[in-house]
Amino acid sequence: MLRIPCPFCGTRDHSEFSYGGDASVEYPALEAPAEAWLEAVFQRDNIDGVQLETWQHLHGCRMWIVVERDTRTHEIHSVRPAHQGLASALAQSADPVSES
């Protein structure tokens, strides 16, 4: 079992998570040429070593996270929220959002 330190919930078994895919892929603008979309949708580095990948804590906080993991040893080097803006908003949530 991989043990993934979820930045929101703490360290959990990977069976609580759903694997996303290559987190280094950046999707182009909608009007970008077809080659750019071909590259983003179909072409992969498929790194044998440390790579960035997305996971979703499906059976926990349901947050998407970015995991830096070695594909040869499965060692996890770092974990961070996939959406930094959301993470900082949550950090401030001790102060409840006022309803308007």
Next chain:
Amino acid sequence: MKPYSAWNVFRNGLSGQKGWERAWRDPEPKTEYDVVIVGAGLHGLASAYYLAKNHGITNVAVLDKGWLGSGNAGRNTTIVRSNYMLPGNREFYEHSLKLWENLSHELNYNVMFSQRSHVSLLHSPAARDGAARRYNTMRLTGADGELWDLPTLKRKIPHLNYSADSRFPIIGATVQPRAGTARHDAVAWGYARGADQRGVDIIQNCEVTGVERTANQVTGLKTSRGIIRGKKIGFAVAGNTSRLWRMAELGKLPIESHKLQAFVSEPLKPLLDQVVVFGVGGAHFYISQSDKGGMVFGGDLDWYKSYAQRGNLPIVQDVAECATSILPCLGRVRLLRHWAGVMDMSMDGSAFLCKTPLSNLYLNAGWNYGGFKASPASGWYFADLIANDRPHPVILNHSLSRFERGINIDERGAGPDPKLHG
């Protein structure tokens, strides 16, 4: 090389088994060959065999970083079938099945191919309709396919869980009677021996560490046993294709490496005469019984990308649950071994047998779950591709450019996510 025969078995029995020769040589690599194939797995060895046999090209080397057949050749569940529907795939896999049917005679090596039927269980009328469409399409290409109703299935395989209370009650099955299993090691050894007899050098413990190239050609392969040059080079290293691709500085590929586990139980008395597949509602499971009696089975990928040849526990639980849900009689059977292999999972679940951006480099990759059954046809068409420098019409669309041309061969309709093409 003396052929294997009943007479030779008898004669060696009388002479203390001293008359056997080694099945293939262990040659020192030459510095140059007409064709160099990287990867002495089933696909690489079959390619070398058919290069020699069909095309008369015998100055061939097959390199492997370990011993031949040390990768996925020995890490599969040995299932052979041709129940593919899409154009290209169905002709390809049916050709493969026809090669399997004569392989033991062809190679003078018993690959123990057993056409015991491949039975895919059905659990809903909609699934039965979909399967009927698939199997009818197969029949149009010359493959065989049958629909078994519930009474037939109960007669053929009495001990499946037919309870109406099960989560997914069984309502019938689609069946390919000519499908079955084969002994995976014997296939590697048979092709190796056949290729070696025709002059092919099989060079084991020879890891490719670099690729020398010009702007449009590969000039040589740096290996742990020196530089080896080839007029033509073929890559057949599924699982590690992206690594070699990077050595050749060719950029990205529509492939991810994932691992797939397989399992074998302690030997049992004859229990299951067919290959049975259970796939519904997230379950994915296939099982057969080996000639030694072990139940051989497998399920889904481990879901996350990996180059490590070892599996993880959630899938062990997953397949155990599937096993006991369709074959409750296995509940107290103990697991003997389990192992994992690294798969080239492609973006549409189909393989690549094609030319590459370099004029003398050819690619055989992206076999997903289907590499074992594909190996004879893979070798056949890859040899044809290398010898004639053009793809055979059957593999015309098994190219790297199919994605930009919008002609994906997506048998499952799962979309561009490699892990979903199980």
